Amino acid sequence: MNRETQRVAAIDRLIHEPSRMLIMSILYAGEQVGFLYLLNETGLTKGNLSNHISRLEQGNYIQVEKSFRGKVPQTLLSITPQGRSAFETYRKQLKLLADSLPSSDS
Amino acid sequence: MKNTVDTAIRRTQAYWYVDGLAEITVGLLFVVISLYFLAQARIKTLSINPILTNFSLLVAILLVLWVLRQALQAIKARLTYPRTGYVAAPHMQKSLRWQRYGITAWLALVCISLVILALHSQTSPSWVPLLTGAVIGLTILVLSYRSRLMRFVFLACALVLIGALVSFINPGQTLAMALSSVANGACFIISGGVTLVQYLHGAQPPAEADL
Numbered sequence: 653m654n655r656e657t658q659r660v661a662a663i664d665r666l667i668h669e670p671s672r673m674l675i676m677s678i679l680y681a682g683e684q685v686g687f688l689y690l691l692n693e694t695g696l697t698k699g700n701l702s703n704h705i706s707r708l709e710q711g712n713y714i715q716v717e718k719s720f721r722g723k724v725p726q727t728l729l730s731i732t733p734q735g736r737s738a739f740e741t742y743r744k745q746l747k748l749l750a751d752s753l754p755s756s757d758s
Numbered sequence: 759m760k761n762t763v764d765t766a767i768r769r770t771q772a773y774w775y776v777d778g779l780a781e782i783t784v785g786l787l788f789v790v791i792s793l794y795f796l797a798q799a800r801i802k803t804l805s806i807n808p809i810l811t812n813f814s815l816l817v818a819i820l821l822v823l824w825v826l827r828q829a830l831q832a833i834k835a836r837l838t839y840p841r842t843g844y845v846a847a848p849h850m851q852k853s854l855r856w857q858r859y860g861i862t863a864w865l866a867l868v869c870i871s872l873v874i875l876a877l878h879s880q881t882s883p884s885w886v887p888l889l890t891g892a893v894i895g896l897t898i899l900v901l902s903y904r905s906r907l908m909r910f911v912f913l914a915c916a917l918v919l920i921g922a923l924v925s926f927i928n929p930g931q932t933l934a935m936a937l938s939s940v941a942n943g944a945c946f947i948i949s950g951g952v953t954l955v956q957y958l959h960g961a962q963p964p965a966e967a968d969l
Binding site: 691 | 766771845846
């Protein structure tokens with residue numbers, strides 16, 4: 653396997669899915685984010701979003717907290733230290749991959 | 759793909775400015791500060807113990823700041839969270855946090871020194887409002903760069919212009935600071951108010967409750 657292929661193979665596939673990548677990006681920027689905010693920003697359906705959240709939670713990249721704000725139930729999500737480290741690694745991998753691609757001029 | 763990641767991060771970082779409430783709060787604080795300067799001028803006229811009254815006025819400003827902060831949280835819970843959702847304060851690395859503390863402390867020291875110079879100088883330096891406006895305007899400009907919100911650029915320009923205008927008029931020591939503070943406050947309130955109206959028209963609470 654050559655170096656470029658190795659780089660592609662090494663990409664974290666749990667994050668690399670577009671919807672999960674977007675979720676991780678948002679959680680990376682916010683200390684704690686509500687489900688409604690994620691729903692608005694990702695444009696996913698509730699079921700779809702819940703599925704992706706479950707996948708990330710199983711991978712220990714995010715943690716989910718269900719609580720109340722007054723009488724209103726709310727679901728708060730935050731990125732775990734493992735998830736933060738994985739996302740930072742993923743961004744570096746993505747950058748290396750993008751830099752290794754030939755330019756459109758060549 | 760990289761752009762999508764960067765856009766998502768920046769939008770989340772700009773969350774606290776989406777509804778204009780933070781700007782309205784800062785504007786109200788500037789108005790309170792202008793009242794402080796007017797009270798200062800009155801105290802001098804009445805020859806009341808300046809140390810005790812300055813201390814009392816500063817305590818009053820801190821109290822107002824606390825009240826405004828609590829009010830901001832409560833209003834956001836009613837208006838913003840049901841519409842846009844909730845985002846807590848963003849993660850900050852320790853090194854960046856201390857950098858921010860350092861910059862804030864430095865800016866505060868510069869502003870306080872200028873104000874003391876203006877209030878206690880025999881010949882009132884007319885450039886103090888301009889310099890204060892420039893310092894605050896620069897801070898807002900940095901905020902504009904980080905949040906990618908264009909309205910902060912206009913706000914920064916307005917603050918510098920107000921400082922220049924007040925310096926040009928040069929109404930005198932305390933009145934200059936009071937005038938520039940209330941004008942700055944008005945700019946923040948107008949900017950925040952327009953943003954809030956646009957936000958309330960554009961963002962409706964979802965029909966179903968949050969899961």
